[in-house]
Amino acid sequence: MxxxxxxxxxxxxxxxxxxxxxxxxxxxxxxxxxxxxxxxxxxxxxxxxxxxxxxxxxxxxxxxxxxxxxxxxxxxxxxxxxxxxxxxxxxxxxxxxxxxxxxxxxxxxxxxxxxxVGLVPQSPAAHLTPVRTVRSHLEETVRALTGTSRRARREAAETAAERAAFPAGHLDRHPHELSGGLAQRAATALALIGDAxxxxxxxxxxxxxxxxxxxxxxxxxxxxxxxxxxxxxxxxxxxxxxxxxxxxxxxxxxxxxxxxxxxxxxxxxxxxxxxxxxxxxxxxxxxxxxxxxxxxxxxxxxxxxxxxxxxxxxxxxxxxxxxxxxxxxxxxxxxxx
Missing domain, CATH: 3.40.50.300 (P-loop containing nucleotide triphosphate hydrolases)
Incomplete structure (x- = not known):
């Protein structure tokens, strides 16, 4: 050839x-x-x-x-x-x-x-607002992307966390209360919400x-x-x-x-x-x-x-x-x- x-x-x-x-x-x-x-x-x-x-x-x-x-x-x-x-x-x-x-x-x-397009960032803890819980971050992202009802936002946030293997028991924690691995999973959950x-x-x-x-x-x-x-x-x-x-x-x-x-x-x-x-x-x-x-x-x-x-x-x-x-x-x- x-x-x-x-x-x-x-x-x-x-x-x-x-x-x-x-x-x-x-x-x-x-x-x-x-x-x-x-x-x-x-x-x-x-x-x-x-x-x-x-x-x-x-x-x-x-x-x-x-x-x-x-x-x-x-x-x-x-x-x-x-x-x-x-x-x-x-x-x-x-x-x-x-x-x-x-x-x-x-x-x-x-x-x-x-x-x-979903972004999983470097140093995810730096991208999370320190005074807001993980649940709050997820629900706010759901609201921005879909504009659904409060109950639907809560369910969508919990679903995103589950898909990213983020434990439900940690959803109400703040970023400084998370380990490096959990902060990374929280960032992944945020990236998955829009089903990019x-x-x-x-x-x-x-x-x-x-x-x-x-x-x-x-x-x-x-x-x-x-x-x-x-x-x-x-x-x-x-x-x-x-x-x-x-x-x-x-x-x-x-x-x-x-x-x-x-x-x-x-x-x-x-x-x-x-x-x-x-x-x-x-x-x-x-x-x-x-x-x-x-x-x-x-x-x-x-x-x-x-x-x-x-x-x-x-x-x-x-x-x-x-x-x-x-x-x-x-x-x-x-x-x-």
Missing amino acids: TADHVLRALEAVSAERAEGSVLSVRGLTVRFRLRGGRTVDAVSDADFDLGAGECLALVGESGCGKSVLASALLGLLPGNAETSGTTLLAGPEGGAGTDLLAADEKTLARTVRGRR RLLLADEPTTGLDRDLVDRTVDELRRHADEGRALLLITHDLAAAARIADRVAVMYAGRIVEVAPAHRFFGPTGPRHPYARGLLDALPDRAFTPIPGMPSELSDLPEGCAFAPRCPRATVRCGTRPAPTAGVACHHPEQPRA
Whole structure:
């Protein structure tokens, strides 16, 4: 099979995946304008699709642009942000989809956030009002989304808590009375109230011990298995390995590799040198750190941003590599034996 045949086959698979996707992202770019005319390219040309019942883990070092990407999908970027590309969110059954980047604030607030996209935030306790109980948070969210009667709101709040495995006996507690794991379940319950088809979990395991991390991501996986699409944004590779179907690796604002999780974490391993380095840095693997420091997003090189740290870099890496077969690299690693 020739290279042209391979590329056409991959394009056909990509088109088929996009057609049946809950979320289809093409060329998503986020740039921040700073004083003095400086710019920060936080996300550059991100492409991926996410289907119902699927978990895509977006991984990478802190500061690589993962959370900015999530904020762009929800329309929660600051005023100095400029965006381009398309982020098509599938509509209700038989309904038209919505380009989240093109939608105005009224559309996002009334028809998207909470209803079609649920957010499970990082540090959930910081997103809960300290003087209100969990029940009060849930009922207020039900009222905002559905406007039902007081009795119906109470029943809907208790149902959401049950779906998130939040104990009914803790509903009348305040955020400071909850453990980290229970606060995370409360945040998940809030995200589930609108029965959103897409869940964005932005670093949902920060500050939790290993046992709570496993329980939290298992709970998120259960909701994906019920038919929701789950975008898990994390730097915890063990959590990604536990529940992800596919892995997208981000470096300096760019997605440099997208691979099935079984291959990424399996014996053959990832093919991008940075992705390979992430795995090799884990304590249960080679425990070898990636040399050097990440490039500043305000001063990215013209070519491959990872080249200054890459042992495989050549003069060719002075030009930006185009993604081929899911890997944006001029010199991808060969699969391990």
